[in-house]
Amino acid sequence: MESKKHYKLYKSGKQWKTLAITAAVAVAGVVSLNNVTANADVTSSAVATVAVAQTSSASSVVLESSTSAVATSSTSEASAAASSAVVSSSASSSVTSATSSVVDAASASTVASSADTAATSATSSSEVSVTSASSEVSTVSDSSSVATSTTSLTSQSTESATSDSADSSATSTQDSSVTSAEVVTREVAAVATSSTKNGWVSENGTYTYYTNGKVASGENYSYLPSISGTGYNWYLVKDGVALSGVQKWYGSYYYFDPTTYLKLDHQDYVKSQWGDWYMVGSDGIVQSGVQKWYGKYYYFDPVTYLKLDHQDYVKSQWGLWYMVGSDGIVQSGVQKWYGKYYYFDPVTYLKLDHQDYVKSQWGDWYMVGSDGIVQSGLVQWYGHYYYFNPVTYLKATNTTFSYNGISLTADNTGIITGTTTSSQFLLKIYQATLDGWKEYGVLPSVTAAQAILESGWGQSALATEANNLFGIKGSYNGQYVIMSTAEYGSGGYYYVNAEFRKYPSFYESVVDHGYFLYSNSRYSNLLHQTSYATVTSLLQSDGYATSPTYASSLNNVITTYGLQSWDTAAGV
Structure with a gap:
C-alpha cells in the first residue's frame, strides 16, 4: 500500500528524520509539553507546540505547528512498543514564505474547537486517527492563512505516523490530548494585550501614560495612578509624558523630582534639567527675592530666578533694600558700596537709619550716620564731639590735632575739646x-x-x-529775654528795650x-x-x-x- 511505502521510507531514515525534527524545534524556540497516559501497561509522552511569531514590522503573525514525539516504553503484558504521533511543520521554504497574517481571536477559537474534536476522537480510538490529525492540521492551516505548502507537508507527516502505527500493531489505546490550540489562544491574547498600552509605560527615558493605547494631548496637572504602583498622585503631563525638573505652570515655575516625577514638597536648592541651580519652596515653587537657607539669607533674581553672582543693593519681595555680596548672600555689618562704607544691621540686615556707634563684624567700632554711612571727621554724639580718622574710620584717642581750622585734643575716651x-x-x-x-x-x-x-x-x-x-528778636518756643539795643534813625543811634530769642x-x-x-x-x-x-x-x-x-x-x-x-x- 502507498502508506506502507511512506512508512518504510520513514523507517529507513528514522534517525535522520528525528534529528531534523529536533533541529526544527530548537530553531523555532517554542516547545509545549503535554503528557498523555495510555493504558496501564504503556505510557507515551506527546509534545505539541504551536508558536505565534510576530514579524519585525509587528504587522503579521506566522503560525507554525510543530510536534515532536518521544516514546517511552515499560515492561508489560503488551509486546509491542508504544506509538507516538508526530505532526511537524518544519522551517521549510514553504513555511517561511507563508503570508504574514495576524491571527485574531476568531482564528484562535476555531483552532481550539478543532483541537477539542481531535482530542475526543483520539480518546475513543485504539489507534491515532489519521483523518483527525489531518483535519486538525488543515483547520489550523486554514485559520491562520498559512500557505498551502504547510498542508502538504503536514499530510506527509501524518501518513508516515499512520503507517508507523499500523505496522507496529500496537493494541494499546492512546489518550492523546491535543493542547496546541490552547497555546495558540493564549499567545494570540498576549499579543493582542501587549499591543494595547494602558497606564504608565517606561519609554525614551521617561514615563508615558496611556489609556487604551492613546495619550491625552496638551499639558495638564492630573491625578493619576502612582508611577511607583501605590495609590494615586498628581503629575504634570504633556502629551502623555510625565514632566520633571523646572516646569512653568500657570505663571509660576515648579520643580518636579526627576525620579518620582512628583512636585517637590520641601524647601531645597536643586539642579535643573539644564544645569542651573534654583531655590524651591515647600510648595514646589521656584523662589525669587530674599530666601533663608541653612542659616543664611540668599538673594535670587526675580527675572532669572538664579542666585545673584555679583555685589548689589537690591529690593526684596517685600519692598525692603538689602546689600548682597558676590556669593549671593545678604550682607550685614560694614560693607563698602560705591566708595562709601555702609552699616547693615546683623539682625534685620537693613541699612541703619539712625545715628549710632556700632561694632563691626570684625570687632572694631564705627560711628554711623542717619543715612547708614560710616562717618569720619568730627562727629557729635550725646553732647560730645569725637573724631574719626578719615582713612581707618576709627575713633581718635589721646591725641592733639587740627581739624578744619580748629585746634583740638582727644582724651582717652575719645572726647574732643578745643585747645583755645x-x-x-x-x-x-x-x-x-x-x-x-x-x-x-x-x-x-x-x-x-x-x-x-x-x-x-x-x-x-x-x-x-x-x-x-545773631541778635534775632522775638521768642523761641516762647522763650525770650529783654535787653537794651541800639537802633539807628534820622537823628542817629538811640537805645530801646526789646525782646530777643532765648535758646537752650x-x-x-x-x-x-x-x-x-x-x-x-x-x-x-x-x-x-x-x-x-x-x-x-x-x-x-x-x-x-x-x-x-x-x-x-x-x-x-x-x-x-x-x-x-x-x-x-x-x-x-
Whole structure:
C-alpha cells in the first residue's frame, strides 16, 4: 500500500528524520509539553507546540505547528512498543514564505474547537486517527492563512505516523490530548494585550501614560495612578509624558523630582534639567527675592530666578533694600558700596537709619550716620564731639590735632575739646552750621563767620544770657529775654528795650538762624549758593546789615580761620 511505502521510507531514515525534527524545534524556540497516559501497561509522552511569531514590522503573525514525539516504553503484558504521533511543520521554504497574517481571536477559537474534536476522537480510538490529525492540521492551516505548502507537508507527516502505527500493531489505546490550540489562544491574547498600552509605560527615558493605547494631548496637572504602583498622585503631563525638573505652570515655575516625577514638597536648592541651580519652596515653587537657607539669607533674581553672582543693593519681595555680596548672600555689618562704607544691621540686615556707634563684624567700632554711612571727621554724639580718622574710620584717642581750622585734643575716651577759647567756640557751633546747610541751604562758612562777628566769639551779653549769637528778636518756643539795643534813625543811634530769642544752646541758635533766612523771602536768593563771597555780598545787598563793610568783614573771618573747609565737610 502507498502508506506502507511512506512508512518504510520513514523507517529507513528514522534517525535522520528525528534529528531534523529536533533541529526544527530548537530553531523555532517554542516547545509545549503535554503528557498523555495510555493504558496501564504503556505510557507515551506527546509534545505539541504551536508558536505565534510576530514579524519585525509587528504587522503579521506566522503560525507554525510543530510536534515532536518521544516514546517511552515499560515492561508489560503488551509486546509491542508504544506509538507516538508526530505532526511537524518544519522551517521549510514553504513555511517561511507563508503570508504574514495576524491571527485574531476568531482564528484562535476555531483552532481550539478543532483541537477539542481531535482530542475526543483520539480518546475513543485504539489507534491515532489519521483523518483527525489531518483535519486538525488543515483547520489550523486554514485559520491562520498559512500557505498551502504547510498542508502538504503536514499530510506527509501524518501518513508516515499512520503507517508507523499500523505496522507496529500496537493494541494499546492512546489518550492523546491535543493542547496546541490552547497555546495558540493564549499567545494570540498576549499579543493582542501587549499591543494595547494602558497606564504608565517606561519609554525614551521617561514615563508615558496611556489609556487604551492613546495619550491625552496638551499639558495638564492630573491625578493619576502612582508611577511607583501605590495609590494615586498628581503629575504634570504633556502629551502623555510625565514632566520633571523646572516646569512653568500657570505663571509660576515648579520643580518636579526627576525620579518620582512628583512636585517637590520641601524647601531645597536643586539642579535643573539644564544645569542651573534654583531655590524651591515647600510648595514646589521656584523662589525669587530674599530666601533663608541653612542659616543664611540668599538673594535670587526675580527675572532669572538664579542666585545673584555679583555685589548689589537690591529690593526684596517685600519692598525692603538689602546689600548682597558676590556669593549671593545678604550682607550685614560694614560693607563698602560705591566708595562709601555702609552699616547693615546683623539682625534685620537693613541699612541703619539712625545715628549710632556700632561694632563691626570684625570687632572694631564705627560711628554711623542717619543715612547708614560710616562717618569720619568730627562727629557729635550725646553732647560730645569725637573724631574719626578719615582713612581707618576709627575713633581718635589721646591725641592733639587740627581739624578744619580748629585746634583740638582727644582724651582717652575719645572726647574732643578745643585747645583755645576760640577753638572751643568753633567746636560748639561746628555741627550746627553743617545741619543748617542740610536743612535750609545756608552756607556753613558764612554762618560761622556771622556768629563770630555778631557774638564776639560767643562772649556778648546776648550770647552768654540767651545763647543768642545773631541778635534775632522775638521768642523761641516762647522763650525770650529783654535787653537794651541800639537802633539807628534820622537823628542817629538811640537805645530801646526789646525782646530777643532765648535758646537752650548755641546749636539751636545757629540752626534757627538758617530758618530765619529761609523763611524770609528777601533772602531766598542766597540759599544753596556754593560761593561764600556771593553769599556775603547778597546778605549785605538784601539789607541784613546796614554796615557798608559787612560783606568784606565776613570774608576776612572766613579766610583767616580757614572756614571754607566747613563747606567741604558739609559736602558743598
